Every structure is written in structure tokens, then in C-alpha cells.
Amino acid sequence: MKKFNSLLARFMLVLLALHGLMGAFTLLRMTTFNWKPLSYTLLAALLLHGILGILLSKDAVREGMRTGRWYLKENASFWLIRLSGFVILLSVWFHITAYTTTVNGVFFLREFTTLRFFSQIIFISAILIHLLCATKPWMIKRGLLKYEERTADYILVYSIFSVLFLFALISYFIYWNF
Numbered sequence: 001m002k003k004f005n006s007l008l009a010r011f012m013l014v015l016l017a018l019h020g021l022m023g024a025f026t027l028l029r030m031t032t033f034n035w036k037p038l039s040y041t042l043l044a045a046l047l048l049h050g051i052l053g054i055l056l057s058k059d060a061v062r063e064g065m066r067t068g069r070w071y072l073k074e075n076a077s078f079w080l081i082r083l084s085g086f087v088i089l090l091s092v093w094f095h096i097t098a099y100t101t102t103v104n105g106v107f108f109l110r111e112f113t114t115l116r117f118f119s120q121i122i123f124i125s126a127i128l129i130h131l132l133c134a135t136k137p138w139m140i141k142r143g144l145l146k147y148e149e150r151t152a153d154y155i156l157v158y159s160i161f162s163v164l165f166l167f168a169l170i171s172y173f174i175y176w177n178f
Helices: 002-027 036-067 076-098 114-141 147-177
Strands: 100-103 106-109
Touching: 002 036, 002 114, 002 147, 036 076, 076 114, 114 147
Parallel strands: none
Antiparallel strands: 100 106
16 A cells, blocks of 8 residues: 555656646646646545555554654654645645636636635645655655655755746736735
8 A cells, every 4th residue: 555655646746747837827827728637637646645644644643542652753754744734635625616616617717815825825835845744755765775865856846846836826816916
């Protein structure tokens, strides 16, 4: 199950990059291309990854409940990955409903309010935190000897994508409100 979840995470990284780039270019009004199957595939993969993450974490939670010792400092990265994953699962609904709605089969843009803006900032931040915390353990699990160099490369790529996504989000918010 761990190996499948790792493969699923890599697949999700590709889907997330494509979805994020398409979304950013759409918010920047550079394209109107909208590929729903990609979004639905990413959502299904996200839900499956979340379920597998919960199943893989149940032993640690059960042991913490039994003994009362959670080892939060020692396993800070482990628990931060779980917490950020939980925030992602909660905020994905706000992401799905933030931009568009359908009324009687007609597609409409929603007003992009301050609340929707901040919900998307939280969503992007939770994804970035999840990726940053999970990169080092993922590299070690893959058996990479020089994981520090690769980890830095991945963090740079995640950061560049996040800056692009945040720039698109901020410009879209300004477009709607000013």
C-alpha cells in the first residue's frame, strides 16, 4: 500500500502541475482552455491519496491514543504532513466551488470575494507545506544517496510554481475587486 501511495503521489505531482498551470493561465486571462477530465482525475487521485494516508497513519494514531505519547517534536514532519493533508482535504471543496457555478446548465463565474481569495491562499499554502515536508522522506524512501541536492531542486520547483499560482490568484482578485 505504501508503494502504491508513493506512485500515486508522483502521478498527482504531474497532474497538480498541469492543473495549476492551466488554472494560473486561465486566471491571468491568457487562455480559456478548460479540461475538466484533468480536474476530476486529480480530485479522484487526491481523495484516494487521502484515504491511503489515513489508513497508513492509523497505527501511529492508535499507539498515541493507547500510550498518551504522541512524540510530536520527534515526528514533527510526520504530523505536519498529516495536518497539511487534512487541511487540503477540507479546503478542496472551497477550491472546487470558488470560481464557477452552473445554473440550469449555464456556466457562470462566481464573484471572487475576499473570503474565496483567502480560502485559496490557505489551500495553496497547505499544498506547499505538504510538499515541502514530504519531499525529504520521499527521497530517503526512494534510496537516493544525495537526496539533499534533489530535495533542494524539488523545493525550488515547488516554490516557483507556488509563486506563479499566487501571482495569478492575486491578479484575479484584483481584477474582480478593483
